[in-house]
Amino acid sequence: MAKDIRMPKLGQTMEEGTVVTCLVKIGDAVKKGDILFEVETDKATMEVDSPAEGFVKAIIAEVGQTLPVHAPILVLGDKDEVVPQSFIDSLLGGAAAAASTAPVAAPTPAPVQPATQPVAASAPTVSGSAVSLAGVKVLRLQKLGQTMEEGTVVNVLIKTGDSIKKGDVIFEIETDKATMEMDSPNDGVVRAILVESGQTLPVHSPMVILTDKADTPLPQSAIDAIRSSGAVAEAPKATATTPVPVPATPAPAPQVKAAESVPLTTGKVFATPRAKMVAQDLGIDIRRVPLAPGAARLTEADIRKAGQQPTTATVPPQPTLSLGQKVTINRLQRIVGEKMLQSKREIPCFYLNIRADMTELVKLREKLNKNASVKISFNDFIIKAVAMGLRHYPIMTGQLAGDHIQLADSIDIGLAISTPQGLVAPIVRDAFNKSLVEIATYCQGLIDRARSEKLTLDDLSGGCITVSNLGGFGIDSFIPIVVPGQCSILGIGRISDTCVPMDGNILIRKLMNLNLSVDHKVANGADAAQFLDFVKKTLEHAGNFA
Incomplete structure (x- = not known):
């Protein structure tokens, strides 16, 4: 006897599902528990298994269709059973009725021919x-x-x-x-x-x-x-990898080694992740590396071959832009613009600035890195200090959610990283519960994956705050823009020798500016000021990291 299989409710909040994959075809024998479809809900992509045994007589759901819960998706029957078209038509009518009652209308499934009437x-x-x-x-x-x-x-x-x-x-x-x-x-x-x-x-x-x-x-x-x-x-012909945008570049681009005589490729340059990583290490502009005959993208061998070409160290690379030129806006620039415009429109910010004395921390870093297998950067210290501050002032992890502020479940911190394709801000997960060495190791892994284009969506999703460091460019101070979905962003300036009056003497101390941009919908001035002061004092007392 023919049995109709319907879209199951795969979660408490599920109201509809999109068919991602159909794993059976007409005539297949299926058992109870066999996987029939992969369905995407509002939470995740999940498998739909068969609630009964039988032979597939008709497939009603099409890949790509969005159907409400309990809509018919498949018909099972006995091996030699002939399912009348009237039965299938009655199911399609039921699907249309179900769709009309769903909060979001789903497209009506296409008419399906039973197994006895194959489509020509x-x-x-x-x-x-x-x-x-x-x-x-x-x-x-x-x-x-x-x-x-x-x-x-x-x-x-x-x-x-x-x-x-x-x-x-x-x-x-x-x-x-x-x-x-x-x-x-x-x-x-x-x-x-x-x-x-x-x-x-x-x-x-x-x-x-x-x-x-x-x-x-x-x-x-x-x-x-x-x-x-x-x-x-x-x-547009020129495209680029599109990571989560951040409003500041954390590190300068490497010196380009490619010879001037090699023409510059315009638009998107296709290369393997390994080739891009080697090019980054060798300081080679992949836009100046020619493709091998018949190849679709650059390989590591192409990059290393280009690196062996003679170059003139005294001649700087030709500029890629000139006055009066029209520059095509690539995908990354468009996304950055949209996100920053969204931030300025939707996030009412206030800004705080403070200077931290990094003298003792500079000495500690030198000592820790002397014989360490994992080198610790200043960003690692800053991320740890920020994580400790967020633990003391959890309001700084919040996001406005209707009539309440929802605090984060864990302390996740974004780190701005420069790549040949643009900027990314992958997330250091559960930073508070990581040691300094664990943060350094985790960050290095993020950097390696970012520069080889191996970041996952999980690496780029969420976060309470982003740390953006322009100190490598010699910048003393800047005001960063909050990334939508986060409460704040911390801008880091360079560490500079500064004359400081202390106990009647003038001392040379190593000072660093911290600039905090904060979403005023979530936190007020007093909350943010206490948080920033806590981060400053944590950085100033090297014993906090021992």
């Missing part, structure tokens, strides 16, 4: 965003993070005719947070690639067409129908 390959069925063909799978842009709405194709790692397996990496996708790898949710043969490098497309847009076999019929009309089922917008 020459006549694709198109309904909204659904295109159904026997033996054909359409891979769509996955939602790689809760805030992701669109993604830019950075690299296409497959070609037409390739045989791929579930889990194979097929694209590198740039989101609003980072560059991520997208793997295939299905096995199959690549019959058509619908996107190209540099394109920006919304979540769930069609990207690749797979078939079970290389000789499965796939007419051009079907490809055209699938391509038109999702809008794909072309992005």
